[in-house]
Amino acid sequence: MQTYGNPNPTYGWWVGNSVVTNRSSRFIGSHVAHTGLICFTAGASTLWDLARYDPSVPMGHQGLVSIPHLASIGIGFDESGVWTGAGVFFIAAFHLICSMVYGGAGLLHSAVFSEDTQNSSGLFAPDRPEHRQAKRFKLEWDNPDNQTFILGHHLIFLGVANIWFVEWARVHGIYDPAIDAIRQVEYNLNLAHIWNHQFDFLTINNLEDVMGGHAFLAFAQILGGAHHIATKMGSGLLGPYTKFKGAGLLSAEAILSWSLAGIGWMAIIAAFWCATNTTVYPEAWYGEPLAIKFGISPYWVDTVGPIDGAPLGHTTRAWLTNVHYYLGFFFIQGHLWHALRAMGFDFKRIRDAVVNLDNTRLTLN
Structure with a gap:
């Protein structure tokens, strides 16, 4: 994390990344636990969808979260090819079980194993090859x-x-x-x-x-x-690691910014896919294609409706598209924030400039 030359920085409780920045095993633990949360959410939302699914209403008009994706990849159909939800409960239960396994692994990395993988040693056989291999995954951000x-x-x-x-x-x-x-x-x-x-x-x-x-x-x-x-x-093959290739910029903050950029652009691209493409996002499971509108920012609206009984009166495609787009938008803002910090920009200068401007106005008045 950017410290601006302060060897002993302190961070608020909300800066979760600061806790694991230089603790590779804790960093892995947070990744694994996060995966567990994702699995739990997927399993729980699938059960919720299955409990309220009404076969008499088009699936795309019910505001469902998970089972449209399962239907798209051919899960939930009977032998005659009709969607019945067969096997969906198993998928949900499997995700819930996996979430417990991931959660346990996250706790092990957070509470039992060494904070840093370079200090890794087994509980019973510290010199086994796999423990030496684990040390290779230490974090050296620069x-x-x-x-x-x-x-x-x-x-x-x-x-x-x-x-x-x-x-x-x-x-x-x-x-x-x-x-x-x-x-x-x-x-x-x-x-x-x-x-x-x-x-x-x-x-x-x-x-x-x-x-x-x-x-x-x-x-x-x-x-x-x-x-x-x-x-x-x-x-390597491309010559020494020079400033042109990023030397001096590589840091935990920089890598976080690139990660946010990647997930942000993927979310935005997914939004455009979902809004218009009916091959990857079939109408039968997501509803009709959307129309793009412009206000303060772009947004997509249903071309049919309002749809009675659907959450907020929208198709699954409408809320899925807009949620992806706006999450992607804010991820990109996070990328810009952390990228500028990685380059050494101190956002406190903006705050100080505003305060000094206000003080100057008070003095003149």
Whole structure:
């Protein structure tokens, strides 16, 4: 965190990142516990959706949170292809069980294990190889070799998740709104199509191209992850770590800002996808496409309605789109805040300037 030269800074209780900044095991614990909260929320909201789902009303008009996503990937259908909610309870219960496991792991990292993985040792066999391996995940925010090593593992996990999704579509099948049924989808790994779709991705209207994009991402992420793990930034293939490449900027605050930028842009892109694309977000589960309006800022409204019985009278697509967009907007503001702090800008100067301006006015009066 930015200290502005103060070797012993103090932070308010709300600055949660300051507690784990230089404690890698606590940092991992917070990540794992956060994952547990996400799993618990997913499981609980799925049960809530299932309890209030009314088969006589279109799913997209009921303001549901989780089961539209499950329906999109082919979960909840009977053998004849009709959505009945079959298997959805299992998915909810599985997430709740996982949340307890993640929560327990978070507590272990927070209360039992060493605060820093570089001091890691087992409770019964401190010299086992896995404990020595854990020490490699220590946090050195200004060390590019340490950070690129950790980044590589993140990229590989993302690549594996993409493979999992592509294989699920190929083997199990997902919902295709073009035929109103579940079908197996073979990915179309056409590099020319993938290149062209980076400019018109919102108009993709077939699942083969969707899966092809995910297959390409899997390849790129795993290859990139292996590269980051195997090479060194400090003196790697691209030469020494210079100021042009970010030397002097790498810090916990900078990495936090980049993380916020990434999740912010993903949320905004997801909002545009959800608002208009009916292949990835089928009308049957999310409701009709939206119209964009402009006030103080952009927002999306239903093209049908108001919808009786739906929360606030809106489709699932409407609230999902707007929530994603505004969360993404505020994530981007957080990125700018932390990026400027990482570059050394002291926001207290703004406060001091305003105070001095007010004092000057009082003196003149």
